[in-house]
Amino acid sequence: MKKNYIRPLDIKHGRIDMSHGAGGKAAAQLIEELFLAAFDNEFLRQGDDGAVLTLPAFDPAQGRLVMATDGHVISPLFFPGGDIGCLSVHGTVNDVAMSGAKPLYLSASFIIEEGFPLIELQRIVKSMAAASREAGVPVVTGDTKVVEQGKGDGVFISTTGVGVLPPGVQISGRNARPGDVLLLSGSIGDHGVAVLSQRESLAFETTIQSDTAALHTLVAAMLAAAPGAVRVLRDPTRGGLATTLNEVARQSGVGMLLQEAAIPVKPQVDAACELLGLDPLYVANEGKLIAVVAPEFADAVLDAMRAHPLGFDAARIGEVTADPHHFVQMATRFGGRRVVDWLSGEQLPRIC
Amino acid sequence: MKKNYIRPLDIKHGRIDMSHGAGGKAAAQLIEELFLAAFDNEFLRQGDDGAVLTLPAFDPAQGRLVMATDGHVISPLFFPGGDIGCLSVHGTVNDVAMSGAKPLYLSASFIIEEGFPLIELQRIVKSMAAASREAGVPVVTGDTKVVEQGKGDGVFISTTGVGVLPPGVQISGRNARPGDVLLLSGSIGDHGVAVLSQRESLAFETTIQSDTAALHTLVAAMLAAAPGAVRVLRDPTRGGLATTLNEVARQSGVGMLLQEAAIPVKPQVDAACELLGLDPLYVANEGKLIAVVAPEFADAVLDAMRAHPLGFDAARIGEVTADPHHFVQMATRFGGRRVVDWLSGEQLPRIC
Amino acid sequence: MKYIDEFRDGDLARQIGARIAAEAHPDRSYSFMEFCGGHTHAISRYGVLELLPPNVRMIHGPGCPVCVLPIGRIDLAIRLALERGAIVCTYGDTMRVPASDSLSLIKAKARGGDIRMVYSAADAMAIARANPQREVVFFAIGFETTTPPTALAIRDAAREGLANFSVLCCHVLTPSAITHILESPEVRQLGTVPIDGFIGPAHVSIVIGSAPYDHFAEEYRKPVVIAGFEPLDVMQAILMLVRQVNEGRAHVENEFTRAVTPEGNLKAQALVSEVFELRPSFEWRGLGEVPYSALKIRESFAAFDAERRFDLNYTPVADNKACECGAILRGVKKPTDCKIFGTVCTPENPVGSCMVSSEGACAAHYTYGRFRDIPIVVTTATEEATP
């Protein structure tokens, strides 16, 4: 993979700042230069949301194991449309599903701050249990730690999911090819705006709810619609659609050209972004996916998506291009064209 | 499993306090009444450190999947003999190994506090990578989140491990039977004392180092020595030997009788405990295991342990008894007898 | 959204673009400076440049309050947080502006400074009320648009007696900056920067009105068209400028009549003069010391002036040597003229302030437009999938 960072991390003097967790380029650089450098192995190098593994005792021709993990640190813990509990199930189920695998089991590690009310913990755990039941992916093992007040933030939940990848399914961020079609399963920015609306200093009223949802059945429907057609699946979470597409462009060594007019954004999401100076392309989603699909099957896959309750707003939003610079570009609704770059730093509300 | 808690959790008014994370009875009650109640399933009900799973596509006769997770929140992050990085590998590798499975893959979720120096993060990650290489268990997927200053404590690492349990191996905390022999792989309390020695307010000088280590090769040697002989394996981490044995006694519905004189404790560990008013039976270990073994094979297993570098101090420390109260009792070196109860609350240094 | 969507219509835009192409004389070139970052942003984000004929060139001006904030001012805010233990509240925009010692507010926060992003000056007051035992400083930046809310906060804090609240005032003035550019040797004498006209500020003008620009048109013989920040507003303003140039006129015209009057928002102006007075001189990044180009807090509100309260001394700090921000802000250079543009200086690691705000000339070009610098190789699905 092309080194994309002009200046290496200043490991000697540098410190973690919020941008390292915002899912943009700083986060990608941290992972590449610090984590990948240390753990280097063929699985991590896949660079996908989940790792595809073989199990020695079992015949790989019957399937492979997929493993994915996500830490959840959201604030506020409860937000319109969900809470950290269901989010922690969906977030990891989706990462397993994005490999094309059927998610089977989850583990959960709770890091709880001293003083956290049991009633809120129960609400979170019940929501998590409901999400896990609904997804059909049980939480089979767990761990609980308590940290002193001021050394945590209510509850952090790290979940890990495993699933089995059926033989023949080959889905990875490395598989996009020029000419492929970009599909998006629905409107973007709902989760991020629902969460922002609860932030004390920004508080606004909206009927927008987080889109948090488990996408594995949608994935199954897409794979069934045109076997072999889906080349890349990715859920555009932190960093939003823009960052996810840039990741894929970089992993596959391609460019992309989006059609702004084709990207569904709810009016309230648009309005909130105007008000705060944000760009919906960079706002987080928790129940959406993008798919890179072979062009000849794009319509079949899109139809399958639209037939699924989590994909009825699905749209063809652009195409993969050959571009040695791996630019994600966008034809604007206005008629111009621009680069859609990685998120740099955190997306902060701004005045100018 | 017998309900052991006279008063249910006061979920309406209660709050998490440090005792809920100390690995004693309060922690066990929280897990049972809040987490288990919500997630209830056959796997969690196993009550072991890892969950034993079947994978639909694969033949269970060839093996089953084991999955275990642990969150690591230790302070200080660096301590004599280790750091949170290697600890987070060992802690989870061991939980997989305690099922008798061969650990294969790890995932890692990092929750990092804003402002954390990159150089310390790199030191931790390198230590983790070294531990993972040494154990032969690669970190195959991960996640990184950053929380604001004052909402974390340097670094938290949640790891999840998977492994394969060979056919025929049946190891669980539920399998202890009266007459079985209790084996311990080495001296207790080293990890806890090494960590305590670094606490600012307690600071003392000791040459004791944390025993943090991956125990899966020791387990493999024990299983090979006498197939079918090992009924229970458990690593006595938080809550120490006492709490771990009480957990097993309760899971299996048995009692235990320990011989104090047979339990190896290093002189400096003993001394630190005397000074701080602690009991080594309750101090954490990170590279020790206890085994409940069929009596006729106890010597064979013990010999195999002693032949392994991580078990050369292994000892036969007692026996499983029939006891409807599931008491863990101990014949004292002094000649009396006493109960060795669960840890209640946190183990705090005391003046009286 | 009413009064927004209508002004983003792509079809109309193309038609106005065609009109501009039709009216612009093919044998001359037109250089207009959009003073405001808001216009820069609209031009980049919507791809306005592609609708313009090649002989109409836009020059990005210094109208981004983040871009013109000198390093020394950020240093003051950082020191208040790190050395004086104050809670420093600030708009999100300033968080990543590079300061001395490789710091920025976001990095100072990571070093333990209690730095909080606020959406409004009123939020900073709420933080002061909630932390009576702490000093709370609002690091106030912005042009005339953003000044009235700060003035209101200071007046309200005074009325309420909010004793632990103060403001580090960095508010600057648009007309002085435009004058400065017009007076600069490059523009005035050497002619290296042929500015044929200005697109005048949108939201600044809501507050100060269109009258203050009359002076430029008369004194410097430059046409000015005040325009809204939507892309159609910009297109229309360009057309109006082309027409003025073609007709040899130099008037102040107002494209943004739906919001801008000649006299502006008198209520806001009154409050601003109650609380603030002119600074004799103020350093702008890129422009250097500009006389009477900024505001300071009046003596009568001295208790709320962080500069007095903490006895702050401003020390100017030189920009990175390689950085061409200054020349870019004066319209003398383009982002791509900077040797470190897009290599050492990127939005993740901005060296100069123009790379920070998405309104900054360098950031706008990097983020939205840099594909133009590179030969385009676009193979679309249509080309490849259809034989």
Add this chain to the structure above:
Amino acid sequence: MKYIDEFRDGDLARQIGARIAAEAHPDRSYSFMEFCGGHTHAISRYGVLELLPPNVRMIHGPGCPVCVLPIGRIDLAIRLALERGAIVCTYGDTMRVPASDSLSLIKAKARGGDIRMVYSAADAMAIARANPQREVVFFAIGFETTTPPTALAIRDAAREGLANFSVLCCHVLTPSAITHILESPEVRQLGTVPIDGFIGPAHVSIVIGSAPYDHFAEEYRKPVVIAGFEPLDVMQAILMLVRQVNEGRAHVENEFTRAVTPEGNLKAQALVSEVFELRPSFEWRGLGEVPYSALKIRESFAAFDAERRFDLNYTPVADNKACECGAILRGVKKPTDCKIFGTVCTPENPVGSCMVSSEGACAAHYTYGRFRDIPIVVTTATEEATP
């Protein structure tokens, strides 16, 4: 460890046990109160009771500073943390003692109180130095052993001028408590608690010496043997008490001569009287108000007295009705006489204070000895594995 291991020898213990059995008259019973929790703990942890003949009975006394701390005192400390915003520093022992409103210090900490466990009073001073803008209160408990370190901290704080440091003094006195028990109706008149002698404190006596006990031996005709806290010390003291009883003597004997002298630690005593003076009365859990049984900070160190500094008013709070701690502390009842022992009241959820400290009579019995209350069914490997 020298001076420790030699005093834990099991073989010697069994031999002394046999000696006790041999010397105790089979036709009478012996009841001795070990005043100190330290002895209670040693008896439980090492299983000393099993080495004693059945007619020698040990009664647990009130000598555990945590157990005798009344609810109202913990409430004061909790209020300092939760309502007055003070950093409350305390020994680990007090963290879980139940207070009013289902609180304890550990639960108050979970509710946001800044409560910190310290190993020594000097650590509390260090916290005060590190937090000059906060009030830091050391919640001081303990008998005469623990008082001198507190006195030292107060004197050093005064010398150093540590203005934000103060002490909530709950130090109590052993001899007054013993007198109180001997004066109690059950012991003195009704004879319901036949105390044949006392094992006197070990570490308290290092500080105060053995002389203060002479009074009891003479006045109340009870033998006293001061003993160390190692199990052999306890066995030996019991033997010495059996002998005194058998011989009809009532003397103060000292088994702990390796550390206790008749006059005690004069340097420590002098410091304690410099800083503290007697309280006319103090409430003990279980014993009620006991005259001249505790210390308060002298007027000359008033600035360091949290009670004066925060103008604290002590409000007595009744114990849980079911709790028999009081009777247990006076030796009138055994833990198993309490209806809620081991059911509602356990170390995880202590109702009374005797269930908190591992030195408390109830906790010691629950944690180490409760198997004795239950018919024992022990099937060992030897029995099952061999035919």
Add this chain to the structure above:
Amino acid sequence: MCLAIPALLVELRPNDQAVVNLGGIRKEISIALVADVQVGDYVIVHVGHAIGVIDPEEAERTLALFAEMAQLAPNPAPVVPA
């Protein structure tokens, strides 16, 4: 510079506060800086404050001007491949 947006004023509140509706989201803002605004006005919101008001007639006039311009122009080709 100076991100600001026209939003419909839907409710006046005490202390110079008001609620605006923008594309379905509602937010409380300050109207202390503008004179005589009414429910139904489109105020221009910047950092939580109304700093001006849209003149609907002028807006109409501007849009009409655009339309007029469009009449004059030939129909241009799209710039980007579809």
Add this chain to the structure above:
Amino acid sequence: MCLAIPALLVELRPNDQAVVNLGGIRKEISIALVADVQVGDYVIVHVGHAIGVIDPEEAERTLALFAEMAQLAPNPAPVVPA
């Protein structure tokens, strides 16, 4: 009550501080509360302070007394099944 432990004094430090060694661990304690302690003494440590000193001769005497007692006693059977 009053957890305290004899530990060997191995080093005197300024400001009434000293270092003790207990079974191989070393800890700094205060000796401000005891008069005339020396390196080589076994001080009795409570909450980080020496509160007393072991008299080695008396310790010997006590141990001798135990041994004497043991002579007098018959050899008892262990209480717990082995």
